[in-house]
Amino acid sequence: MSIHNNKLNIKTAQDIQRPKLTIDADVVVIGSGAGGAISAYELAKQGKKVVVLEAGPYVPSSEFKEMLAIAMGTMYQDEGGQSNTHGDVTVLQGACVGGSTVVNAALCFRTPDYFLNLWRDEHGLGNLTSERMSVYFDKIEKNLSIEPNVKHETSIGADLILKGLTKLDIEPGIAKRNIRDCAMTGFCFAGCKTDRKQSMLVTYLPWACNHGAEIYADTRVTRIMTSNGQASGVEAEVVDPKTKVVKSQVTVNAPIVVLAAGPVQSPIVLQRSGIANSSGQVGKNFACHPSLSVTAMFEEEVDDFHGATHSLYVDTHTLPEEGGYILLNALQEPVEASFQAEPGTGENYVAYMEKYRNSIRLITLIHDKNVGEVRYTDGVKEIIYEVDDHDFESMKEGLKFNAKILFAAGAKYLYLPTSDRTVINSVEEIDSVIDSLKNEPARYRYTSFHPQGTCRMGGDPKNSVVNPYGETHDVKKLYISDASLLPTSIGYNPSETVYALSHYIADEIIKANFS
């Protein structure tokens, strides 16, 4: 079926009145983010009836408020409150139609060959060669307008940081983003109100609907059904987003299931279903690229409010042997600035916020080990994760590098995102202050935008969940297509990796089932 009106064919809880609903389809896709949307489009294009179930709400871009606090409450997982069990790593994920692609900063990197080679050598993924993946990277870059930022796509803060890099003779990286004609509002994290960001909401999802795909928002999958070792569909609940009351029980009968609920929810769906875990690896190997923001205060007002959310990065130390960290500039609105630094309680805090106009930030993000786990016990989700000691040393080196650049950019003093007041007043203080930091829970204000690795892909069914073609080792016709596949963290924003892998897996599904 081909409709080609390029609009979403979507139903929400408001549209569904019947207490029970049964749908027959060729493919059911769980999740509408990067992996789900790309799978839905590629499979619908084959003439298959595709149904996409999204647990989050549908928020059209015309309703985006350009306020982070409101976006968190409407479009992020757990209203922006998802964290590890210690509560010191906020794990941000989109939870709306379009998933994280709606609220990310659109920064794109191809998977470094270093990791493709590592995955080949240590995880049996010889199929993901640089040559093979290049085909998918080329395709996705064309489809999503992934281009290097042009000269004006920057921000005042990024320009200051660039001065610091130039002074220190450090090579800057110019960001590539999936954006058309960026309006430079700086509200990527709150959703792009004028549809410049090429999220799934304005690309692959309407394209999938052009070929007959149907999307159900507010619809949370509770179980994947199987029959004779093969996927046969899903059970789900339609939940009113306001009252949290279950409005309808949905059954989708489909011989192919694509699980793309994201690296936290996908293992939970498998755990709730009690399937695909003969390896014991479901939920294990969680990594999340923990990041810390250093806030720099300048003598003069900077007004780093609008522009490209991210435009500049430094990846001279990103591969593990080089240090394992990357630096990224980012705008921040008052709500973020209000908790990213700890100037002390009371008058010190007021003085800090009064100088908000004088502040910029530079983020240090680390390539972390897959030491965490996502568990679902007695109806409660847990992300068990502590920053590894070795990774914390990478973070300290990254913070030192970060601080040197900010001082070279002209900063007068810096705040570190610690639980209590930690200020660096000069270049001379950098090493002593950062060397004194200890790896302790609830001591730092970590943010993770990149959870990954909980249903890892690999050649050996004993230590991986998904085979090299995207199908689970244990359950036939059950495919996984999201960042949970990544066997290791990759140190760079993983969105383009997920886009490319999802295309690759869609091709494998077509080859195995529809050729």
Added chain:
Amino acid sequence: MKDLMISRRRFIKNVAMVAASISALPVVNAIAGVLTDESRMDDLEQAVFAKMLKIALPTESSSLVDSASLPVLSTIEGALLAGMAPNIRQGLRGGISYFNEGSVKSFGDRFVNLSDADATRFVDQWSASAEPPERALSMGIKKLTVLAYWAIPSTWGPLGYDGPVSDKWNLSSLGNTPEPTI
């Protein structure tokens, strides 16, 4: 003694979980949920958040908007507590109560009864504490309070921050991107 140690470990673990739930609490829910009697703030919670607001944002001699003139507590309640999962809500009550009692040892009285100067010192003391639950509670309750303040757009004026711009700049939507033809 062994039982006492186990009991202390359990207690610390429980407090840590509560503290974690507080520091991880959601930001502002624009689709405000239904505020039930169970989710509504009790008197103690009202008093703790009110005290925290007063000491975290002493706006009197600053350019900032007077925190007492804004609906910060109702923002916490209506946008944050409404719709919260019952187990998290219960944990929050426990955490706030533990935090309020925490100052008795060093300052001789509950947090809500301390002078503003002592309450400020207590919050900073716990932020630097060797005990992770104390750091998490201090950081978490303060974060929630200041977040609710800065989430109110009228607080941005004194910062020079101009807020949303797409409508102000008359930006047009590009709409859905045409499907690729190849």
